[in-house]
Amino acid sequence: MMVLPPFRGPRFLRETPGLTDAKGFIPVLPTYRHPDFESIYAVGVITQLKAMEQTPIPTGAPKVGLMSEEMALAVAHNIALELGVISGCQNKPTLQAICFADFGDTGALFLADPLLPDETGHRHRALTYNGIWVSWMKTGFEKYFLTKLRLGWTIPWFERWAFRAIGLPLVEPIIPSPQLIQVKG
Template identity: 40%
Template sequence: SGKKIGYDYLVIATGPKLVFGAQGQEENSTSICTAEHSLETQKKLQKLYENPGPVVIGAIPGVSCFGPAYEFALMLHYELKKRGIRYKVPITFITSEPYVGHFGVGGIGPSKRFVEDLFAERNIDWIANVAVKAIEPDKVIYEDVNGSTHEVPASFTMFMPRFQGPEVVASAGDKVANPVNKMVVVNRCFQNPTYKNIFGVGVVTAIPPIEKTPIPTGGPKTGMMIEQMAIAVSHNIVNDIRNNPDRYAPSLSAICIADFGEDAGFFFADPVIPPRQRIITKKGKWARWFKSAFEKYFLWKVRSGNIAPSFEEKVLELFLKVRPIELCKDCEGAPGSRC
């Protein structure tokens, strides 16, 4: 509307802009990053069930959110198997990660072998360390690290887009928006280093890549990590108002439960950004039941407005020895670096 609103403190938590970087990706592929995209994907899946053919799933260069692509591939395998048409649908997973199970974080414990075994058991082919260049109605074209081009036939595709800061963040200039990805520049305490009354929370924050990879990849910002960012920022704003010098940084630990259809995987990393204090990787039907229960619990938190109940913090500390935030004596460092 063009209306101007003054502020004492600003928390930027807009979420990202989706960038469909491969030629033809937006027109010829599908996405599950928004409700609208998911509903459109559902319609195209119905056509696949009626007329089975090869499927290609994966992530383009620069993607930082890989988990949903893995879940989608494994859950689609399960659905096709239930319908009795899996043998008619070859599935190929193509990713910019240097290896499957990298997840943009250098892997989580034995995640490389874990994912390779999952794919092998389910007869899902994989191609890693490549850049998807184009998605056409009947094929996916990718380039390997040697510059050679290859094609994979496809009648249905789902590729994760990369994330970028939205125009409203980019318009604030290079001191607020990272020049490369237009995301909010923040320090360890998720405060902008230049404008101390501006903070960033969520996917829109500019956390640097965990490591340099042959094909560009970004680091994920999971729901648990984002809750921790919000808690830290809330404490920091309150302390600033009260002239309390204490500042907090999010621990950036993460619990991820990945649905595989007939069972699920449980991943815990503390913190997500190496080096790590603890790692857990497990698989079983119990993890799928746990994910279903957590979904109901999370929706209750959102609907009730009680995003960080005290009992949740106590349970996490008791069983996983993790706290959402930590006192930080020096906030001037890259987000995710240790205080």
């Protein structure tokens, strides 16, 4: 049996009026900007992601490292737009997840595209594989990731190419919807 304390945001954030929800998670718009504080963006586990369904034990939505990278890429792009460094549309993360779980002599790999299903409960794809090879892949990925950090790389061209090759873009543009124009007559 395993018992964990409730997962929540840090106290200093929870104690800031209007910044977080009751559990200490920061609400975000699709751009990952706070809806009420224009100068605040949030990425990673601190963001408020609502689970698609209520369960007897409130678990919330899972968050994995790839999702945090996607959020950070979108936020960096959106801040660069705001500062006038680049032009174009705002981006949002795709919230797709790939996770390697190591269980000693075996492992599990899951891919969820997207992690949170749509309103009808569907995903584009959800795959799970298991075997000792997953543990080996996780070890190899950890070595690659740490090397990438030491070199100061974020997402090199070949990594972006690999994600695109398997159909996982990390961010997507937010296409503005046409505004309804009221004609007074």
